[in-house]
Amino acid sequence: MVMMFTGLLLAQTNDFYDDAPLNELKMSKVIIDGEVANPGEVDFSALQRREVIVKETLLDGESGKFTGAYLYEGYSLYDILNAAILKKKNEAEFPPIIDLFVEVENASGQKVVLSWGELYYPIHRHEILIAAAVRRIVPSKTKKLWPLPVDSKLVVASDLYTERNISNPVKITVRSSKIAFKIDRNIPDMYAPELQFKAGDKLLSTIKDGKLTGNMVSYGAVFYGRGTGIHGTTPFTGVMFKDYTVDLYPVSKQNLMTGMILVSAPDGYRAVFTYSEIFNRNDQAEVLIVPMYGVKTQGAFLLYPAADYFSDRSIRCLNEVRFLQADEL
Structure with a gap:
């Protein structure tokens, strides 16, 4: 037994x-x-x-x-x-x-x-x-x-x-990405007072400095760069990217499969995301648009991808978001 x-x-x-x-x-x-x-x-x-x-x-x-x-x-x-x-x-x-x-x-x-x-x-x-x-x-x-x-x-x-x-x-x-940007990494006290959302080159919407609205969420963070290491441990508080932009770039099968998002700053620094990694997560590790009003060399907006280990795709002075399909990028 x-x-x-x-x-x-x-x-x-x-x-x-x-x-x-x-x-x-x-x-x-x-x-x-x-x-x-x-x-x-x-x-x-x-x-x-x-x-x-x-x-x-x-x-x-x-x-x-x-x-x-x-x-x-x-x-x-x-x-x-x-x-x-x-x-x-x-x-x-x-x-x-x-x-x-x-x-x-x-x-x-x-x-x-x-x-x-x-x-x-x-x-x-x-x-x-x-x-x-x-x-x-x-x-x-x-x-x-x-x-x-x-x-x-x-x-x-x-x-x-x-x-x-x-x-x-x-x-x-x-x-x-084949989309060209002007590169200037020596802009003194870089500050982007507005954030534009585009479909390709067509302007869809603009957020002005101090005008970001929506449900604010806060994520604790250990902000660590692949090259420069630790930046800080201050929480990031902002609006979920997907909530703010879903009407600009709606959920569809095509977007889930081949939709792309290109985010950039005035100095030409940029990063690529897929539609699905922002709008289609099952882990609630969301991408935030973080207001950084009045913070020199940071503002007025910062992108914070909570699922990333490194901070490299966290674009400071975020001033442009382009919604594209993969064949356009």
Whole structure:
């Protein structure tokens, strides 16, 4: 009797996510291309397998259509692109890597985008995979068995609506923004008194110094730069970017898949975000527009991406936001 009880204990664990069988997925050859010096085929045999858990939900009207809960096992894009030697087209003008993004294409020609910041800057790393295996996360009471995919899949675990989880990815293209800016890193006491929102080059809206309105939220922060290290530990208080701009750049399937946002300051410093990493998060680590009124070299607005480990994409003197599609950027 004791032996039987011991056997049951050994078979059962506290892990909710390993109760169903692991099913291997059909993998395709994946090519890395674009602004890299060493393009070529991904060698999956050299990479570690990692796991993410996902509640797959597609955009459906004003809400979502749940399709299943899964654990995916596969290869993170963090690892896949780790040895890529970057060869930015605009490196002479703008060496920082925060205007890079990647386009992932599947065998059917569908494309989705991911910012370089999503891959290499988040506090929680390795949450974007090319899945090679899957297991259901089965409800203990209903025993509902969700449909299983057959082919490999791009999986973005931080997305609320999983429109970027496209099947059978075959190509990863690294790109930088082709939009040119005047670079002047020697502007004395730089201060931007207004923030403009544009669709491409078309002006949609402007916030003047002191006129930011909306529900203010506060995030405790340890503000740490990749180059200069610690900047401070003062909380940031501001308005959620997605709440302030959702009427300017509405949620749609296309925007979730290929929407991009380019943010910049008067000195030409800029960063790229995807639509989904701002408007489509499931972790509530939101991007804030922070009022910095009257603060020399900071204001009147600062962008604070709470999910980033480093502060590099936190644009001070934020004066322009452009809403784009990937092919425009």
